[in-house]
Amino acid sequence: MSRILPHKSGQYLNSQKALLAWYVIQVDHKDVRTVWLEKAAIDDEIATLGILIGKNNLLGQGIGEQAINNTIEKSRDEISFSSVHANMRMLNIRAIHCYKKCGFVKIFQGVKLVEGVIAIPFVTLELKLI
Numbered sequence: 001m002s003r004i005l006p007h008k009s010g011q012y013l014n015s016q017k018a019l020l021a022w023y024v025i026q027v028d029h030k031d032v033r034t035v036w037l038e039k040a041a042i043d044d045e046i047a048t049l050g051i052l053i054g055k056n057n058l059l060g061q062g063i064g065e066q067a068i069n070n071t072i073e074k075s076r077d078e079i080s081f082s083s084v085h086a087n088m089r090m091l092n093i094r095a096i097h098c099y100k101k102c103g104f105v106k107i108f109q110g111v112k113l114v115e116g117v118i119a120i121p122f123v124t125l126e127l128k129l130i
Helices: 014-019 063-075 093-101
Strands: 020-027 030-038 046-052 083-089 105-114 118-128
Touching: 020 063, 030 063, 046 063, 063 093, 083 093, 093 118
Parallel strands: 046 083
Antiparallel strands: 020 030, 030 046, 083 118, 105 118
């Protein structure tokens, strides 16, 4: 939620390559943002997906759906995982709809406290892979 980079971006060593798969999203041969899958440990079976498009004129064109599907497919050769989690704000209806089109289902919802005061409702979606 609200991250524009993986948790440990810039801190991955060559021996930790299997923890992160990071791609640049291109539209008409122009870099428009990034998408990534990351794991906390090598033996984790869950990868967390992050995506940032961020340009309003590109929303609603299926770019996110295509980027998510391509990232999951390609990343399976780079890092090992059996399911993918995605966290987002409950108010991000567009993102929730996009993830559901990719096959994700809701597994959890809760509230994240920011600076111990501001409560932000969020949802966790999961895609189980065969």
